[in-house]
Amino acid sequence: MDMRPLGRTGIKVSSVCLGTMTWGNQNTQAEAYEQLDYALSRGVNFIDAAEMYPVPADSETQGRTEEFIGRWHTERGNREDFVLASKVAGRSGMTYLRDKADQIRHTPAQINEALEKSLRRLQTDYIDLYQLHWPDRPFPGAGFGYHSYHDYDAGDMVALEDILGTLNDHVKSGKIRAIGLSNESSWGTMKYMQLAEANGWARPASIQNAYNLVSRRFDYGLAEVACREDVGLLAYSPLAQGYLTGKYRDDIPKNSRKDLFGNFLSRYEAHDGVEAVNACLDAAKELGLTPTQFALKFVESRDFVTSNIIGATTMQQLKDNIDAHDIDWTEDMEKAADKIHRRYRSPAC
Template identity: 55%
Template sequence: MRYAKLGRTGLDVSRVCLGTMTFGDQNTKAEGFAQMDHAFEQGINFFDTAELYPVPPKAETQGGTERIIGDWMMERGCRDKIILATKVVGRSQMNWFRDGGQPCELTRGQIREAVDKSLQRLKTDYIDLYQIHWPDRPVAQFGSHSTIFRAVEGPENPIPEILEALDEIVKEGKVRFIGLSNESPWGAMTFLHAAQARDLPRIHSIQNAYSLVNRTFELGLAEIALREDTGLLAYSPLAQGYLTGKYQNGALPKGSRKQLYNRLQRYEKSGAAEATDAYVALARSAGLDPAQMALSFVLSRPFVTSVIIGASTMEQLKTNIDAIDVPMTDELAQRIDNIHLIHSNPCP
């Protein structure tokens, strides 16, 4: 395994991060334990979860993933060897997260309630990286095309006030460092400026979707990541399985996320199939597993701190982890760019 610095925290995190959003629904507790055991044995010390998980979000399963991770760390006695990242939900009409049944927003009270509940489920007294899952303000996201701007209006809490609330839980020792997720260039820079101007906690990472079919991070956030030491934690690097080729030509594997939940419309937009087919064909012509080529590309980007992999089977997990040893040559990267210029960002 290889490691990288997480922002300016001084922490060394594995370049491959274990994503856990399937634990507690698509994967059982036993399967989650097996995945964490294998990942840890392979040198992965970076685990990512969220108060929302598992997916799809449901009141009856919410928080289940954190409970499984907490049980595993307690049984294995390895909390001090894991860099643990979780998230607080952004503004949402989902009303099952908070005790009062109110919709979610990033107020001081809700952030405090969220972190205390996560700590309890995770059976730990601190979280290494606490991330805002998505913005409090109204923004187009989760499949909305970021190269087509549409103004969205609605209520929001000021970013400096959100940072002040996060500052409180950092000073109390409940959280060591903070990060963002599903954020825009404006949002990232506003958090950075507010932190500097008011002596508040600095963000150290941005967790956004990034893959061969979604390189929108490069449009503004990549330079911020490099210059401000807020590296990308890339989620959905396989486009939720599409870049493996398993859904080609209308295939619907039994037990796959699409077959179980039919929630993958973000990766079924106009031009997506053509782009996916081109990348899968390129991988096979180069003698590579399509999943490993896709992951190797993400790992090769200079603004990426870690790539978040998720798997529903141990075979998938092993394939994904082994991508760390698949080289991304200049020639292959150029051939990928050539496809990208024809099929640019069909799945933002």
């Protein structure tokens, strides 16, 4: 397993990160334990959670994912053996996340409350990487399904100084070791970097955004920021939520994400999505790879990627996804990915 630096923090993380957002809904606690034990045995030392998981977000299930991880490392006595990431939700209506709030925002008080609750569920004194899940400002490009920029009211946001200053206080107190961004833009990332430099605060160490063969917005703007500023991409949805495995080409497998929660996948079928996914599946076959190997190794081989966040609902999927790490990325594979990108750009955005 390759180990890569997490920004300038001195922390080393595996280039494959274990995603957890199915634990507590599609996956039981026993299955989460099995995934964790197996991933660690394969050299994965990086685990990505969030206060709102599992998905789809729901007040009934919220917090289960962190609770599973907390119980697992307490039983195993291995908290020092892995790098634990979690996230505080951004602007939203998920008011059940807080004791009392009309809206979820990144106010200092809400960040403090969210962190305390995550630490409790995770049964730990510290979170290695604490990420802003998506921005507090009403930035339209947060997450998927964004194609054209339309400006928002820049007065309608918690000041970035207040957000970063609060996180920096937690770095100083030792409750978090590093700060991460997610679903962030080039402007937001650079602004946080400037604030960190001007105030002598901890700087963001990573950006967790969507990235895969059919969702390549990160290549434009953010990729250079990631390389020059040492704020690498933690790529989520590297398999386009399953589409890039080929599982939906002819059918919808029972109990797959599309079968269970179809609507949130429609972005992969809009615009040229279906054609772009099919081009990836055909290219993998020509290259002598499985579609999963082609998609995962493409992400891991980008210069700006620190870690590729895989997700699995079965042990076979997890094994296949970790095995994909062992493929050598070749010139022919690069050419094939480039050809698809030139033809389809970023249909899932």
